[in-house]
Amino acid sequence: MVSKKASRELAAQAVGQFFLLLGAVIMLLPFIWMLSTSLKPPEEVITWPPQFIPRRPTFNNYIEAFSAAPFFRFFLNSLCVSSISTVSILLTSSFAGFIFAKYQFPGRTLLFLIILATSMVPFQSYMIPFYLMVNRLGWINTYQGLALPLLVMSFGIFFMRQNIVSIPDELLDAARIDGCSEFRIYWQIIMPLSKSAMAALAIFAFKNAWGDFIWPLLIANELEMYTMELGLGMFQHRFTVDYGSITAGSVVSILPIITVFAIFRRNIIEGVTLTGLKG
Amino acid sequence: MVRPPGRRVMRVQTKRYLFCYLGLLPVLALFIWLRVIPLANTINLSFHNWNLIKPFKPFIGLQNYMNLFNDRLFVMALRNTAIFAFSTVVIGMALSLALAVALNRPSRLTGLYQTLYFLPVITPMVPVSVIWKWIYDPGYGLLNYILSLFGIKPIGWLMYPNLALMSMIIMCIWKNLGYNMIMFLVGLKNIPAQYYEAAAIDGANGWQIFCHITLPLLKPILLYVLITSTIDGFNIFTPVYVMTTGSQGAPGNAVRTLVFNIYEEGFRYFKMGYASSQAVMLLLIVLALTVIQLRVFRGEDAGASIQ
Numbered sequence: 075m076v077s078k079k080a081s082r083e084l085a086a087q088a089v090g091q092f093f094l095l096l097g098a099v100i101m102l103l104p105f106i107w108m109l110s111t112s113l114k115p116p117e118e119v120i121t122w123p124p125q126f127i128p129r130r131p132t133f134n135n136y137i138e139a140f141s142a143a144p145f146f147r148f149f150l151n152s153l154c155v156s157s158i159s160t161v162s163i164l165l166t167s168s169f170a171g172f173i174f175a176k177y178q179f180p181g182r183t184l185l186f187l188i189i190l191a192t193s194m195v196p197f198q199s200y201m202i203p204f205y206l207m208v209n210r211l212g213w214i215n216t217y218q219g220l221a222l223p224l225l226v227m228s229f230g231i232f233f234m235r236q237n238i239v240s241i242p243d244e245l246l247d248a249a250r251i252d253g254c255s256e257f258r259i260y261w262q263i264i265m266p267l268s269k270s271a272m273a274a275l276a277i278f279a280f281k282n283a284w285g286d287f288i289w290p291l292l293i294a295n296e297l298e299m300y301t302m303e304l305g306l307g308m309f310q311h312r313f314t315v316d317y318g319s320i321t322a323g324s325v326v327s328i329l330p331i332i333t334v335f336a337i338f339r340r341n342i343i344e345g346v347t348l349t350g351l352k353g
Numbered sequence: 354m355v356r357p358p359g360r361r362v363m364r365v366q367t368k369r370y371l372f373c374y375l376g377l378l379p380v381l382a383l384f385i386w387l388r389v390i391p392l393a394n395t396i397n398l399s400f401h402n403w404n405l406i407k408p409f410k411p412f413i414g415l416q417n418y419m420n421l422f423n424d425r426l427f428v429m430a431l432r433n434t435a436i437f438a439f440s441t442v443v444i445g446m447a448l449s450l451a452l453a454v455a456l457n458r459p460s461r462l463t464g465l466y467q468t469l470y471f472l473p474v475i476t477p478m479v480p481v482s483v484i485w486k487w488i489y490d491p492g493y494g495l496l497n498y499i500l501s502l503f504g505i506k507p508i509g510w511l512m513y514p515n516l517a518l519m520s521m522i523i524m525c526i527w528k529n530l531g532y533n534m535i536m537f538l539v540g541l542k543n544i545p546a547q548y549y550e551a552a553a554i555d556g557a558n559g560w561q562i563f564c565h566i567t568l569p570l571l572k573p574i575l576l577y578v579l580i581t582s583t584i585d586g587f588n589i590f591t592p593v594y595v596m597t598t599g600s601q602g603a604p605g606n607a608v609r610t611l612v613f614n615i616y617e618e619g620f621r622y623f624k625m626g627y628a629s630s631q632a633v634m635l636l637l638i639v640l641a642l643t644v645i646q647l648r649v650f651r652g653e654d655a656g657a658s659i660q
Binding site: 083086087090091093094097098100101102103104105107108111119120121122123124166169170173177179180182185188189192194195196198199200201202203204205206207222223225226228231256257281284285287288291292302303304306307310311317320321323324327328331332335339342343346347350351 | 374380454469484493501530536559633
């Protein structure tokens with residue numbers, strides 16, 4: 075009576091595959107709908123029933139979006155802030171992670187636990203004093219103000235420590251016998267050997283910084299300092315019902331991300347899962 | 354001249370300590386400046402009647418906290434946030450686990466599915482909220498059109514707070530599904546095939562195998578996803594701001610969540626002391642839930658991993 079069990083198995087598989095396919099369609103549909111709307115002239119945006127393929131495709135929405143908001147400037151701002159954040163997180167995390175992984179010193183566990191504990195504290199819970207501090211420093215509407223909360227990541231230190239621990243101590247000792255200083259060990263042995271972990275952390279940090287919304291909302295109030303996320307958020311509030319322009323703006327705002335994703339698809343998926351698995 | 358070996362070891366050891374402390378100093382200084390001090394200041398602010406535009410900011414003890422529970426908006430925000438976090442975590446994890454199990458067999462389509470499901474994950478929250486606002490549009494939105502094919506009348510998804518909350522839950526599940534799914538998939542792939550074979554020989558059925566082999570071995574990943582998505586759920590803000598506040602930022606039919614309330618009290622009405630007491634509540638809730646989840650699912654000390 076193998077056949078009964080086998081056919082049940084087969085049926086379960088078929089159901090699973092059906093839901094996978096359905097899910098994939100649901101994942102993709104909003105993007106197609108967005109792209110389609112952005113290419114429609116105004117009267118087609120509000121036709122009923124809605125059409126997926128524009129009858130008279132036009133780039134007018136894009137022209138209008140670009141003339142209404144400096145999306146290129148937003149892009150550069152986001153790029154700048156996210157890069158500062160990523161570089162800072164990579165340096166601080168790998169260096170501190172190295173020290174916590176490879177040295178014994180009094181207070182090590184305590185310091186590590188303090189840093190680890192802050193990873194559970196959401197930024198939103200201390201953003202008010204943070205805002206007051208940045209205000210006192212006169213850093214409202216500046217890059218340093220935008221990047222300040224994103225300079226360190228306790229999870230990053232934890233993650234780098236987990237990865238550096240597995241680098242054999244013999245390698246470090248051999249370098250020491252050759253007269254290598256502790257800092258050079260970090261720079262010339264640890265850094266190259268933890269490249270894949272650093273890449274994963276870089277993706278994670280960059281994605282975090284790029285997607286930040288509430289902090290730019292608080293401290294960037296000049297158009298020139300808007301990040302992509304804030305710029306799009308404000309843009310859509312201004313054009314409440316003009317969905318042609320709004321979707322065009324959205325397409326513009328995610329185009330760089332989708333491009334990077336298309337090129338480094340495998341590395342990005344691996345990197346994101348790696349940060350999750352080691353966490 | 355030959356030094357006594359003891360002193361030399363000591364010197365090396367002291368140098369190492371020095372390296373550790375000097376190396377950690379800048380990082381720790383940043384953590385204290387950017388995390389510890391603002392956090393301490395939040396707690397301090399929460400004990401004051403602290404208004405940005407009033408020069409006199411008296412200490413009022415626990416008054417802010419006592420006011421919280423008579424504040425209809427805060428209680429509503431607490432309720433909405435809890436519903437949001439609970440629904441996104443439970444439904445999101447169940448759905449993504451089912452999909453991961455379905456995807457966990459050799460197939461040429463695996464890579465394609467991973468990419469498609471990951472698309473919403475890498476798209477930031479603002480464009481996602483913008484797209485979904487348009488999908489939820491009562492007049493010309495895609496969702497109402499699809500429902501109309503089944504004879505369902507148009508629904509104003511974002512017009513009523515409870516319905517808007519549900520709409521946001523659906524959107525956030527959609528956005529995070531791929532992330533959870535891929536995490537679970539990696540976990541599933543790491544379960545040795547022998548376990549399944551042994552269970553099959555013992556005559557276990559699919560459901561028994563799932564409950565007694567798959568779930569227990571997936572526990573670390575389940576726990577990680579559970580904790581991070583609960584924290585994310587309680588911090589929900591961006592969709593509220595983008596989807597439910599009006600063109601002038603008017604909070605007419607906004608879905609009140611904790612962070613939205615903190616934002617409004619602090620940066621719209623400048624009642625930063627009162628807003629800080631809400632921020633402390635947010636922190637306490639998140640910490641309590643994390644500790645509970647760790648205790649229940651792992652049953653050991655959270656700090657054990659460093660030893």
